[in-house]
Amino acid sequence: MFDEKVLEKIKAGKQNWDQGPVQKTLAKAKEQKPVFTTISGTPVERLYTPLDVAGMDYDRDLAYPGMFPYTRGVQPTMYRGRYWTMRQYAGFGTAKQTNERYRYLLNQGQTGLSVAFHLPTQAGYDSDDPLSMGEVGKVGVAIDSIEDMKVLFDGIPLDKVSTSMTINAAATVLLGMYLTLAEEQGVSWDKVSGTVQNDVLKEIICRGQYIYPPKPTMRLTVDLIEFCQKNVPKWNTISISGYHIRESGSTAAQEMAFTIADGIAYAQACVDRGMDVDSFGPRLSFFFNAFTNVLEEVAKFRAARRYWAKVMRDRFKAKDPRSMMLRYHVQTGGVTLTAQQPLNNVVRVGLQTYATALGGGQSLHTNSYDEALCLPTQQAVTVALRTQQIVAEESGATDTIDPLAGCYYVEAMTDKIEAEIDDYIKKIDAMGGTLVAIEQGYIQKEIQNSAYRFQKEIESGERVYVGINKYTMEEPPPTGLLKVDMSVGDEKAAELKKFRASRDQAKWKAALDKLREVSKTNENVMPAVIEAVKAKATVGEICNVWRDVFGEYRPKEFV
Amino acid sequence: MAKKIKMIVAKPGLDGHDRGAKLLSRIFAEAGMEVVYTGLRQTPEMIVQAAIQEDADVVGLSSLSGVHNYFFPRVAELLREKGLNDVLLVGGGIIPVEDYDGLKKAGVKAIFGPGTSTTEIVDFIQSNVKARG
Numbered sequence: 001m002f003d004e005k006v007l008e009k010i011k012a013g014k015q016n017w018d019q020g021p022v023q024k025t026l027a028k029a030k031e032q033k034p035v036f037t038t039i040s041g042t043p044v045e046r047l048y049t050p051l052d053v054a055g056m057d058y059d060r061d062l063a064y065p066g067m068f069p070y071t072r073g074v075q076p077t078m079y080r081g082r083y084w085t086m087r088q089y090a091g092f093g094t095a096k097q098t099n100e101r102y103r104y105l106l107n108q109g110q111t112g113l114s115v116a117f118h119l120p121t122q123a124g125y126d127s128d129d130p131l132s133m134g135e136v137g138k139v140g141v142a143i144d145s146i147e148d149m150k151v152l153f154d155g156i157p158l159d160k161v162s163t164s165m166t167i168n169a170a171a172t173v174l175l176g177m178y179l180t181l182a183e184e185q186g187v188s189w190d191k192v193s194g195t196v197q198n199d200v201l202k203e204i205i206c207r208g209q210y211i212y213p214p215k216p217t218m219r220l221t222v223d224l225i226e227f228c229q230k231n232v233p234k235w236n237t238i239s240i241s242g243y244h245i246r247e248s249g250s251t252a253a254q255e256m257a258f259t260i261a262d263g264i265a266y267a268q269a270c271v272d273r274g275m276d277v278d279s280f281g282p283r284l285s286f287f288f289n290a291f292t293n294v295l296e297e298v299a300k301f302r303a304a305r306r307y308w309a310k311v312m313r314d315r316f317k318a319k320d321p322r323s324m325m326l327r328y329h330v331q332t333g334g335v336t337l338t339a340q341q342p343l344n345n346v347v348r349v350g351l352q353t354y355a356t357a358l359g360g361g362q363s364l365h366t367n368s369y370d371e372a373l374c375l376p377t378q379q380a381v382t383v384a385l386r387t388q389q390i391v392a393e394e395s396g397a398t399d400t401i402d403p404l405a406g407c408y409y410v411e412a413m414t415d416k417i418e419a420e421i422d423d424y425i426k427k428i429d430a431m432g433g434t435l436v437a438i439e440q441g442y443i444q445k446e447i448q449n450s451a452y453r454f455q456k457e458i459e460s461g462e463r464v465y466v467g468i469n470k471y472t473m474e475e476p477p478p479t480g481l482l483k484v485d486m487s488v489g490d491e492k493a494a495e496l497k498k499f500r501a502s503r504d505q506a507k508w509k510a511a512l513d514k515l516r517e518v519s520k521t522n523e524n525v526m527p528a529v530i531e532a533v534k535a536k537a538t539v540g541e542i543c544n545v546w547r548d549v550f551g552e553y554r555p556k557e558f559v
Numbered sequence: 560m561a562k563k564i565k566m567i568v569a570k571p572g573l574d575g576h577d578r579g580a581k582l583l584s585r586i587f588a589e590a591g592m593e594v595v596y597t598g599l600r601q602t603p604e605m606i607v608q609a610a611i612q613e614d615a616d617v618v619g620l621s622s623l624s625g626v627h628n629y630f631f632p633r634v635a636e637l638l639r640e641k642g643l644n645d646v647l648l649v650g651g652g653i654i655p656v657e658d659y660d661g662l663k664k665a666g667v668k669a670i671f672g673p674g675t676s677t678t679e680i681v682d683f684i685q686s687n688v689k690a691r692g
């Protein structure tokens with residue numbers, strides 16, 4: 001990028017500055033800290049100059065938006081053409097309550113839906129299962145059957161919205177319900193668009209909503225990918241997630257590295273199934289976190305885009321450029337929110353939104369300021385959505401593409417994070433791949449060590465957290481929190497009883513028997529899942545068939 | 560020499576958020592306690608069974624999914640039923656302050672919310688656990 005002579009001159013200039021003005025100032029007043037680090041613990045220099053990006057080759061390393069290696073973005077016009085999809089993750093109580101929240105959000109200018117299921121649905125239990133006690137409708141909406149799904153999307157045409165569903169081990173079941181509902185609405189499958197998370201590996205690593213052991217659960221993941229590739233062409237078949245890895249305590253580079261390691265495992269599993277990389281590659285999508293250190297986050301997004309493009313081109317020999325594009329959803333960092341002085345979180349989320357915009361994300365959920373206390377209230381949700389609208393339409397961040405490119409610091413940080421990702425991928429490859437690394441607890445332990453380091457920094461005061469270890473104050477306990485009625489559980493149990501009595505028992509049993517048979521073969525399970533859904537089998541009943549056939553996953557704990 | 564404090568750290572219910580539970584397990588161990596982390600998806604019965612089996616002095620419950628009002632009192636009740644009246648029961652996670660009183664009445668000795676320093680939690684346990692010979 002720079003002429004040798006120019007670099008020499010800068011080197012000399014920097015030395016002069018270092019030995020002159022800097023030393024003089026330091027002699028009078030020390031800097032505030034001996035070492036400055038990002039929130040990930042990466043050291044930050046006093047000043048970055050062309051010397052830090054001397055090896056950069058513009059065409060090779062950055063190029064142009066929509067062109068390999070996509071460092072500057074995946075689309076040629078980015079937000080000048082269209083803003084990111086503003087997609088607030090929402091769900092609580094019954095399908096009816098959540099449907100009301102969805103309609104409200106769509107009326108407020110939200111452009112996509114994102115379904116939060118309650119934990120029983122995520123773990124494959126019906127609302128009346130003994131293990132669902134106390135959990136019904138708590139952190140998401142209670143969905144047991146196709147009937148609930150109908151109520152959830154009542155008045156929402158499935159060809160007009162795109163819907164993201166945070167469902168993993170039970171993804172095939174919920175997608176089966178969604179597709180059945182589309183049929184009932186008269187919407188053909190080639191018109192429905194959306195995403196299922198379907199990322200079971202990170203459930204095992206850190207999120208905990210696993211059901212089956214790694215191998216059979218990966219088989220369901222690949223079944224879904226394969227089925228959609230043939231039948232639901234606009235569906236994002238997986239959302240390979242770093243979000244929860246970061247929430248669990250990882251650094252920015254670890255978030256990207258372990259997510260890409262998971263991505264490699266899924267792509268390899270699809271290839272092993274006999275699929276062509278360009279048949280599924282374009283529908284792989286990702287999901288990342290955004291923390292408050294804007295510049296590090298921007299670098300992280302850029303580094304991951306560049307690295308993934310190379311993985312798909314070089315490791316998997318993809319030819320279709322769309323297979324090489326790292327497209328991703330972002331959620332602002334839930335774990336960065338404080339219960340103390342909760343309004344301060346509005347500022348944190350604002351910065352995280354700005355980082356997402358400067359980093360080139362495709363969709364975003366902004367957290368509400370009250371989420372360290374409870375599920376978000378309507379007022380807090382509205383502020384969160386407005387935050388996105390302000391960044392998109394007032395801040396100017398969206399006017400030009402990848403505005404921080406060429407910033408010496410951001411480019412140097414991008415390179416550094418990419419190198420860290422590469423180190424981890426090499427290490428994991430050497431261990432025998434992602435599944436082995438997970439089985440041995442390597443990835444889990446790396447994340448836990450980072451979480452530990454961070455906690456120690458907070459408690460020693462070395463890292464400032466406003467309202468936690470600095471600028472603290474007495475405040476009255478918060479009021480007006482959203483609460484989910486405990487009676488939702490009873491309501492759902494009664495509904496299920498009626499629902500089970502209403503169905504054609506012979507048809508229901510035949511569908512579940514068929515599913516059991518198919519699951520024991522190598523055949524794709526999706527058609528049998530859809531038949532079971534239509535025969536009114538519940539989430540729990542379908543998942544229990546697989547509990548029998550596949551067994552349940554019991555993790556080793558690495559503490 | 561005083562006997563080591565034996566502690567069960569447990570995640571009741573289906574919630575998978577265990578960053579806090581794992582981190583605290585490590586901090587408790589560093590503070591000289593003997594710690595057993597149960598892992599996820601524990602029923603109250605499983606937690607109390609673990610307390611009996613490990614002869615625990617302390618049970619720590621972590622909840623971030625709003626199920627504390629169901630699970631915490633149930634664990635307290637089972638501990639009493641099994642005669643484990645000396646076991647110190649504490650909890651933490653995303654728990655609205657307005658729920659603290661009810662939980663304390665049910666037998667949870669302390670609730671630690673987000674942002675609590677780990678030193679405070681360790682101190683509380685060390686000074687409230689029943690002295691044993």
